[in-house]
Amino acid sequence: MIACLGETTGERALKYMREKMIESNEGAEILRDLPRINSQTVCFKTLAEMPQNTLGRVYADFMRDNNITADSRLPVQFIEDVELAYVMQRYREVHDLVHATLFMKTTMLGEVTIKWVEGIQTQLPMCIGGGIWGATRLKTKHRKLYLNQYLPWAIKTGLNAKFMQGIYFEKRWEQDIDDYHKEMNIKTLVV
Template identity: 55%
Template sequence: MGETTGISAMKYIKSCMENDSDGIRILSDKPRIHSSTVDFQKLKQLPEGTLGYTYFNFLERNNITADSRDMVRFVDDIELAYVIQRYREIHDLVHTILDMPINMLGEVTVKWFEAVQTRLPLCILGGLFGAVRLAPKQRQNYVKYYLPWAIKTGMNSKLLMNVYFEEKWEQPMNNLLNELNISPLIVPKTNRLDLKINTRWKDLN
């Protein structure tokens, strides 16, 4: 569904990448993020607080791998197929960058961020219908904190499809967030209890 309904958005993303120096290099090099292209043991050994170390810990903590993303099957255009493949493969990096857990609230938040940045229909649908499945306390926090932050951050930050993550593993997270113009979400501690629900929602990616 994501592939067959998102051609217009894929063209939009590609055009944005073609207007960015790093985006152009990504489209040309076509880097991939999976176990055969990324040395995850090296990421594990990087200093704490770097992107690579934080990304590795995110995957390990959630018992997931970079190889869990399906290959694109229904997009004939090679360039557009790579665009949607890249989108899928950086999804867990988006979670890492935004410090969003893999639960319903975290996934819906990431979906809205991605929807603003990419215009992909499935992201928009995921944000709309995923919110319906939130528990009452989660929904309160979602409306008050997460949704406004996701939309504002998606609009104001650098397009993450233009980030050559493979060249930034050793970069400190604080430095990277400043570079991307992303400010962390601030939620009162008493309102973060709802993040303990750990429901994976990978089918939308």
């Protein structure tokens, strides 16, 4: 249902995302190449054997630690424009990379935080709604952390970081995660 909601309410945001991608060489290259992130295109065994502090290893470890498969993202069904459908599919496939590179767990607190970063960057209504409504489900202890640390960090990251949907992650597996953070203007959350 969330996937359907994202597709049926996101046309304006998808056009915005496509324009943001076109603004950078890397994003434009993604739109030309149309890469996919799944178990057929990414060798997680190879990524898991990379040095500890590489983007590829961070991603592989995140997927393993959270028992997530890159094949769990549904294909886009309700967007007729082929390029916009790809932008939505790319958003879905990059979601776990955003989690991994921001060191954000898949807990409710982590998901709500990532939804704010994504909502600010993509303008997708489902992300903005997830950030707002998901926060209402936080327990008291987490709500305090959220309001005092996670939400301010998410807003700052969403506004200041480079557009993450325009990052050609597949060509950056060997990049040092600290160098990636510097290049993307990302400051990690310290709690």
